[in-house]
Amino acid sequence: MTGNSQSTDSTFASRVTDHASLPEPRVAIVGGGWAGMAAAVELASAGVRVVVFEAGKVLGGRARKVEADGLWLDNGLHILVGAYTETLRMIETVRARGAPPPLKRMPLLLWVEPGFRLRAPVLPAPLHLAAGLAAARGLSMLEKFAAARFMLGQKQRAFRCEPEQTVQALLSAHHQPERLNRCLWTPLCVAALNTRPAHASGQVFLNVLRDSFARSRAASDLLLPTTDFSELFPDRAKTFIETRRGTVRLAATVKHIEPAGGGFAVGGEAGFSHAVIAVGPHRLESVAGELAGMEPVLVRIRRFEYRPIYSIYLQYPGHTVLPAPMIGLTGSLAHWAFDRGKLCGQPGMIGVVISGDGPHESLSQDALAAQVHAELAARWPRLPVPRWHRVIAEKRATFACVPGLVRPSNRTPVPRLFLAGDYTESDYPATLEAAVRSGVAAARLILGQSKAPTP
DSSP, rough: OOOTHHHHHHHHHHOOOOOOOOOSSOOOOOOOBHHHHHHHHHHHHTTOOOEEOOOSSSSTSSOOOETTTTEEEEESSEEEEEEEEEEEEEEEEEHHHHHTOSEEEEOEEEEEEETEEEESSOTTTTTTHHHHHHTTTTHHHHHHHHHHHHHHHHHHHTTTOTOBHHHHHHHHHHTTHHHHIIIIIIHHHHHSSSSTTSSSSSSHHHHHHHHSSSSTTTGGGGEEEHHHHHHHHHHHHHHHHTTTTOOEEOOOOOEEEEEEEEEEETEEEEEEEEEOOOSSOOOHHHHHSSSOHHHHHHHHHHTTOEEEEEEEEEEEEEOOOOSSSEEEESSSOEEEEEEHHOOOOHHEEEEEEEEEESSSGSSSSHHHHHHHHHHHHHHTTTOOSSEEEEEEEEEEEOOOOTTTTOOOSSSSTTTTTEEOOOTSOSSSOOHHHHHHHHHHHHHHHTTTTTOOOOO
C-alpha cells in the first residue's frame, strides 16, 4: 500500500503551490479526536506525510475509551445512524482486511418508555417511516397523522424554516401534539443536538430529519458499536497512518503554533507546510491565539455556549438485561439506556446517557448514579442493585446548537492553517459525523480541492 506513496506525493506537491520553501508537504494535526484523525487518514491516503499531536494518552477526544474495574467504557454513549456516510467511509477505510464489522446495523427502532414503539420496516424512504408511524404503539391515530403531516410538509418546504426559529417554535407552528413531542420529537432533538427544544435550532433539527429519514431507508438504520470508540476508528486510524509514513504522538501537548520558514513550527518542531487545529473550540485560543489574523475566528468562538453529556455506567449481575439494546426514557433525568451485554459483550452493564444541562449537574456522582438506578428500577421493578457504578461527565461535550449561531469555516485567515472539528461550519450539530466531515473537508482543502463533502 505504501509502494505508490512517492508518486502520490509528487502529484500532491504539484497541486499545492503555497509552500515553495519546503521540499515536501508535511502536515501537522493538533488533536487526535475524530476530526483530527479523519483529516490525517484523508491526507495519508493521498500520500501526504502527517504528524498528529494528541495531548492525551488515548485517541478519540470526546469519543474515546476509558477503563473501569478492568472493563473498557466510553466517555460518551454515542448513537450512529446510517446517514453518517463519511464516518462509515472512514471506519471502513481503516478496518483491517478480514476484520469483522465493528458496528451492529439494525433497522430504526425507537423504543421510548413509557409505551412508545416505532419500528421502521424494510421499505424505500419515506414509506418506511410512514409505515413505521402507522404501526407505532403509544400514539393515537391523530398523533400519527400529525407526525406524518409534519414530515410531508417539511419535505415540501425542502426542510427549511426561519433561521431564528427554535425546535419548540417549529413544532408549535405545525401543531404537533404534546405526547408526540414528548415521545418522538424531543428525544430525537436532545439526542442529535444536545440542546433542549426550547433553545435548539429548528433548521439544524430539520437537517437531521432530512438526512436521516427522507433520503434513503438505510440512512435511518441504527449503528450500534460492538467495540469501544477509540478502537472503532481512532486507534485503527493510527495504524493506517503509521503504515503510510505518518506519525501519531500521544501525550504530546501543543501549547501554541508559530509561523516558521514559510510554514509552521508545532510544539517546537519546525518543517510543517500546513497545520490543522483539531482541538475543541474552547481550546482554540490557547493553541492559536498568538497567530496574527486569528482574532475574527476567536471572536466567533467566544460567543459559543456549551452543553454537557453525562454517561452513567451501572454494573448489574451478569444475567441482567433490558428489553431492547437501546431504550429512551421520558419524565426522568436519564434520556437513553443501553444494554452493553447485548451490544458489546459486557453482561449486566447498563450505560445511561443524560444530554444537555439540568438538575443532574448539581448532584454528586454517587447521588446521580443512585437516582438513575432508581429511575430504571421504577421502569423494571426486578432490576437488582448494581455492584458498582462509574459516572463520566463531559462538561463541554458540545456547543449549544442554538438558532443563528455563526460557526467558523475550515479555512482561517492564516494561510495554510485550517480548523477541523464538529463546531465548524456545517449543516449538522456537534456529532461524530460533523467532526469527521470537518476533518475530511480540511484535508481536501489542503489537497487543493475546492469542494467539501456534501451532507
